[in-house]
Amino acid sequence: MKQVIIIGAGIIGGAIAYEMAKAGWGVTVVDKAPEAGYGSTSNSSAVIRINYSVLETCAMALEGWSYWRDWAGYVGLPQDRPVASYKxxxxxxxxxxxxxxxxxxxxxxxxxxxxxxxxxxxxxxxxxxxxxxxxxxxxxxxxxxxxxxxxxxxxxxxxxxxxxxxVNDPKLAAQNLQWAAQAAGAQYLFRSTVTALEIHDGRPTGVRLEDGRVLKADVVVNAGGPWSAGLNRMAGVTGDMTIRTRxxxxxxxxxxxxxxxxxxxxxxxxxxxxxxxxxxxxxxxxxxxxxxxxxxxxxxxxxxxxxxxxxxxxxxxxxxxxxxxxxxxxxxxxxxxxxxxxxxxDDWLPIYDKTSLPGFYMACGTSGNQFKMAPVVGKLMTHLIAKTEAGHDHDASPLDFLLERTGRRIDLGIYSRKRKINADSSFSVMG
The missing domain is CATH 3.30.9.10 (D-Amino Acid Oxidase, subunit A, domain 2)
Structure with missing residues (x-):
């Protein structure tokens, strides 16, 4: 079983963990906070909407809306677990x-x-x-x-x-994803700060934590929210990025x-x-x-x-x-x-992409407007990682992605770290 470490237990990291665990990966989620959704996710206004300035994002939002309408069905938790609700x-x-x-x-x-x-x-x-x-x-x-x-x-x-x-409780939504991912085999490590990537033969082999522990993995995903830019610098992958995050x-x-x-x-x-x-x-x-x-x-x-x-x-x-x-x-x-x-x-659109370091991926630059996309992002990143690890060159030939519930295919190149600034963006939280 291939192993993945996901840095960040917010709504995006949790959705990736859930989908990758269901896809058969050994998943470990690492977060410096004491609980899932403790950072930016808990501060989200948790608005669900479908109107954005770019077609692909609108299509993702419509797909995401269908999951939030049936959130309990998506996470599939026992009835004694509290579940976030969508109004x-x-x-x-x-x-x-x-x-x-x-x-x-x-x-x-x-x-x-x-x-x-x-x-x-x-x-x-x-x-x-x-x-x-x-x-x-x-x-x-x-x-x-x-x-x-x-x-x-x-x-x-x-x-x-x-x-x-x-959504009435964004933090609870992240916890729902944690429980669902754990039920699918994932493990979560809280109060665990990543201080370095372990790299061998040009690929990450895991992460080193502040307490000295080393966690092994075949793939590492940066879903660190506001901490993601620092993690990208730590990994040395900012050199070919034409879009920055702050x-x-x-x-x-x-x-x-x-x-x-x-x-x-x-x-x-x-x-x-x-x-x-x-x-x-x-x-x-x-x-x-x-x-x-x-x-x-x-x-x-x-x-x-x-x-x-x-x-x-x-x-x-x-x-x-x-x-x-x-x-x-x-x-x-x-x-x-x-x-x-x-x-x-830079253009208030996210980066969902590979990086210049093979085996290191990023789901960042969410710009306060991607909470509603989380279920779709989990599936999108699982697809992108699986195809790239199987040898596809996503930089040279950007993947497309099927939105299962609405049946539309979108070009994932729109979320590349190497894209030009998207002039169609609102350049605001509206996306």
Missing amino acids: ETGSLVIYSGEGAAMGRITDIMDQIGGTYERLAPEGIHRFLPGADLSSYAPARRMDDPDFGEPGEEQIGGAVFFQQAGY PNRQEVAYIPGPANMDYRHDGIVIADLDAEFYARPDPVGICVGSTDPACDPHEFIDDPDAVDTRFTDQWTTIVMRGAMRLPEMRIPGQASGLVALYDTS
């Missing part, structure tokens, strides 16, 4: 002007079978009673004297995507919902590309995050272990942008929510 709410994407970008996305939906409804501005009130229909674009920072001032025009309109919602600090607010609706129970997922925020229902009321407008500088972190978790004016800016659209938003006097790290790539 379908639909997703409302609000846009400015003519909405050309949204037109491209709905064209993609027509190709892949995604369902949607176009709305005139007034149609938004069906989902968001009392919403302000003014346009606030372009987004501004709070030190701009025109921050919060509406323009003369209304928003352009919106698109409502029916196949969308959120930890990107983000703040997300968890606050009471608008006073005029029970957002916890009746709310939907929102992506407001005019006021530049996203939101979803939450037990507190509403979760509000940023859609990364151009005016907001990105804060890249050199050391993921040294991130400052104190809130800044980014939190206030996000909340106030949400209140522009939802005037009855209740804003607490004290910041609440979380500070998280996205493993952000």
Whole structure:
């Protein structure tokens, strides 16, 4: 039995572990944290949606949606185990002007079978009673004297995507994958930091841990989230990468919902590309995050272990942008929510690929938008690894991959570490 070590026990690493264990690999998952999903996964907003800027990612998201709808069936756990649940709410994407970008996305939906409804501005009130229909674009920072001032025009309109919602507990979802992978034979090692790759004859033969232990394997997979860039440097595989990844600090607010609706129970997922925020229902009321407008500088972190978790004016800016659209938003006097790290790539699309070191693979650069893809990524990486280990040159002839449930084939070259920056990307968490 061939052995694989997967570095990272988040939602992506767990899905790869589960699929590789089912495919007959001996799987060991190593993570420096005390539990599965303890890092970026636990900080995920866990939104499930199918609208992205690139066809292949939309197709993967539609496939992924089908797994989240039947999450319990996918992980196949005993009934006494708690299982994460998916709530379908639909997703409302609000846009400015003519909405050309949204037109491209709905064209993609027509190709892949995604369902949607176009709305005139007034149609938004069906989902968001009392919403302000003014346009606030372009987004501004709070030190701009025109921050919060509406323009003369209304928003352009919106698109409502029916196949969308959120997962109630992203950390539990990662634990579900751990338990499912273990049932298939995988083992997990927590509080175990990888300090070096063991390399012999130009291939990794395992990893060395901080406590001196050496774990043997035929293949190593980097699914380290915000730590993945450091792991790639440690492995010496960054030289041929044209796409880099870096930890990107983000703040997300968890606050009471608008006073005029029970957002916890009746709310939907929102992506407001005019006021530049996203939101979803939450037990507190509403979760509000940023859609990364151009005016907001990105804060890249050199050391993921040294991130400052104190809130800044980014939190206030996000909340106030949400209140522009939802005037009855209740804003607490004290910041609440979380500070998280996205493993952000240069074009905000992921890297699912081999590397220049044979036997070392990467599933990184997930940019805060790949949680929903996890079941598909597990299958995709298992396919890519098996074919490459059997001798296929994925760099010279990129593999394609069959999405089993929707029947579509996608070109995996789109996620190559050696690709050009994808000009179709939104260059934001929207992907």
